[in-house]
Each structure stands twice: as C-alpha cells, then as structure tokens.
Amino acid sequence: MVAQVIDGKAFAATVRGQVADHVARLKEEHGITPGLAVVLVGEDPASQVYVRSKGKQTVEVGMNSYEHKLDADTSEAELLALIDKLNNDPAVHGILVQLPLPKHLNEDLVINAIDPAKDVDGFHISNVGLLGTGQKSMVPCTPLGCLMMLRDHHGSLSGMDAVVIGRSNIVGKPMAQLLLGDSCTVTIAHSRTRNLPEVVRRADIVVAAVGRPEMVQGDWIKEGATVIDVGINRIERDGKKVLVGDVHYESAAAVAGAITPVPGGVGPMTIACLLANTLTACCRSHGLPEPEGLTA
Numbered sequence: 001m002v003a004q005v006i007d008g009k010a011f012a013a014t015v016r017g018q019v020a021d022h023v024a025r026l027k028e029e030h031g032i033t034p035g036l037a038v039v040l041v042g043e044d045p046a047s048q049v050y051v052r053s054k055g056k057q058t059v060e061v062g063m064n065s066y067e068h069k070l071d072a073d074t075s076e077a078e079l080l081a082l083i084d085k086l087n088n089d090p091a092v093h094g095i096l097v098q099l100p101l102p103k104h105l106n107e108d109l110v111i112n113a114i115d116p117a118k119d120v121d122g123f124h125i126s127n128v129g130l131l132g133t134g135q136k137s138m139v140p141c142t143p144l145g146c147l148m149m150l151r152d153h154h155g156s157l158s159g160m161d162a163v164v165i166g167r168s169n170i171v172g173k174p175m176a177q178l179l180l181g182d183s184c185t186v187t188i189a190h191s192r193t194r195n196l197p198e199v200v201r202r203a204d205i206v207v208a209a210v211g212r213p214e215m216v217q218g219d220w221i222k223e224g225a226t227v228i229d230v231g232i233n234r235i236e237r238d239g240k241k242v243l244v245g246d247v248h249y250e251s252a253a254a255v256a257g258a259i260t261p262v263p264g265g266v267g268p269m270t271i272a273c274l275l276a277n278t279l280t281a282c283c284r285s286h287g288l289p290e291p292e293g294l295t296a
C-alpha cells in the first residue's frame with residue numbers, strides 16, 4: 001500500500017479562506033473586526049519566524065494584528081501587566097503568548113493570567129477543564145488542526161482505535177480528549193510505555209507528538225492506518241540541515257493508508273486554527289453564531 005498524502009498546506013489555505021469569508025461578513029454586517037494580540041518574549045529564532053507568520057496571516061484574513069515584542073529579560077510583573085491590558089482591550093479578541101518563554105518566567109502563571117475567553121491557544125486551566133469535561137472551550141490549535149484533517153479524511157472517527165504518542169499539555173493530552181470526544185478508543189502512549197511498537201500496531205489512527213526525530217518506524221504501523229505526524233525536528237543529514245517529523249516517513253508511507261508529511265502537514269494547520277480560534281472568540285464575545293466547521 002502507498003499512503004495518501006494529507007496535504008496540510010492546502011488544507012490550511014482552505015481554512016484561512018473560510019476564516020477570511022467569515023471575517024468579511026462580520027465587518028459588513030456588524031462592523032466588527034476580530035483582533036489578535038501575539039506576545040513574544042526574547043529572541044528565539046524559531047519563535048520569531050512563527051510570530052512573524054502569525055502576524056502576516058492574521059492581516060491576510062482581514063483581522064487586526066497586534067504584535068508585542070518584549071526583551072528577553074522582561075520581568076514577570078511587566079509581562080502580567082501587558083496581559084492585563086490586553087484582557088481589558090475590547091479591540092483584542094484573542095491573546096497568544098508565544099512559547100517557550102525564557103526560563104525565569106513561570107509559563108503556567110503567565111498562561112493562566114490570560115482571560116480564558118481570549119485564550120486562543122486553549123492552554124488556560126479553565127479551557128483545559130472545559131475540554132476535558134466535554135464542554136465548549138477554546139481548543140489548542142495543533143490538536144484542532146489534526147482533528148480537522150482526520151474528520152476530513154474519515155468522515156466519522158467513531159469507534160476507531162487511536163494511539164497518541166506523547167503526553168504534553170500542548171498536544172498529546174488535548175489531542176486525546178478531542179479523539180475521545182469523537183468517540184475513538186484512545187490510548188496515550190509515551191517514552192515509558194512498554195512494548196510501544198506493539199501498542200502503536202493496534203491503532204487505526206496514530207498521532208505522533210513525542211519530539212524524537214523519526215522514532216515511529218514503518219513496521220510499527222498497521223496496514224492502512226492514518227498517521228498524523230506532529231513532530232518538527234531539525235537534524236543534520238549528509239551535512240545538510242533538514243526538517244523531519246517523529247515518524248520515519250518513507251517506511252511508514254509504505255504501509256499507512258494516509259500520512260501527513262513534515263514539513264507541509266500539521267505545522268501549517270496550527271496557524272490556520274489560531275485564526276479560526278480568534279474568529280470563534282470574537283463571535284462568542286459578541287454573542288454571534290460561531291463559524292461552522294472551524295471549531296471542535
């Protein structure tokens with residue numbers, strides 16, 4: 001079997017188009033422009049690229065973008081004061097603090113200072129609790145993107161066996177909650193899971209978010225399974241820097257039914273879903289109907 005490639009870049013473009021259409025209608029019918037504030041602390045090169053991309057795509061879909069770039073030695077009090085200002089700014093419907101933060105800042109404290117209604121990352125403890133109990137919440141962007149691609153590929157996910165490899169708060173745990181919400185039988189596996197290849201071989205859906213380059217091998221995959229690769233690992237191969245996922249692509253693609261590539265799979269969906277979440281937050285704050293197909 002040769003796997004169908006799930007094109008995240010094309011899918012993300014479609015999502016952005018849907019967001020842009022909805023934003024245009026919001027402006028025309030209600031005079032409302034959604035606004036997204038992105039906060040970057042420090043000069044991490046990858047974070048700078050992601051934040052630039054977020055600002056550009058926000059403007060492209062017709063939203064207002066507010067970028068706040070703070071020095072690496074910004075104090076917790078200064079960052080919390082900025083978040084408080086953004087929480088109280090009616091032009092700002094979504095707030096995102098780019099992670100990772102410099103070591104001297106307490107990530108949990110900072111994230112939990114964001115108004116949960118504006119928490120477009122879905123990382124606030126209130127949103128985590130709402131998602132975990134099956135209530136309306138803001139949903140983390142990367143898992144939401146994975147869910148959208150899986151629903152699009154399969155239609156219903158009900159009754160499928162899903163294995164999520166990785167237990168991070170940003171991807172693994174919310175991904176498992178979303179798959180459970182769509183009636184999958186979900187296993188969360190991780191670096192300490194015994195007989196990991198055997199556990200993965202049972203899955204109809206594999207979501208790899210473990211942060212280890214090419215760890216998941218083709219002989220771990222059940223014939224015809226759908227493989228979603230969340231990993232973004234920069235490695236050196238034959239003297240060149242390359243980007244690889246957590247899945248060994250060639251061997252997995254030879255057995256899987258469908259697979260996301262790296263780059264061009266899950267990554268582009270993360271920012272598209274951030275825009276979708278900002279639109280959702282804006283609609284909710286004005287008591288307007290939420291955009292269809294862009295939420296969990």
Ligand SMILES: Nc1nc2c(c(=O)[nH]1)N[C@@H](CN(C=O)c1ccc(C(=O)N[C@@H](CCC(=O)O)C(=O)O)cc1)CN2
Nearest residue numbers: 050097098099100121141263264265266267268270271
């Ligand atoms: N506050 C947040 N911080 C971080 C998040 C997040 O969702 N919220 N996720 C990641 C980084 N990230 C967005 O912030 C992100 C990562 C990757 C991509 C992407 O499009 N990747 C491309 C490859 C790009 C490259 O060459 O580096 C791909 O996979 O095709 C977008 C966004 C950590 N921080």
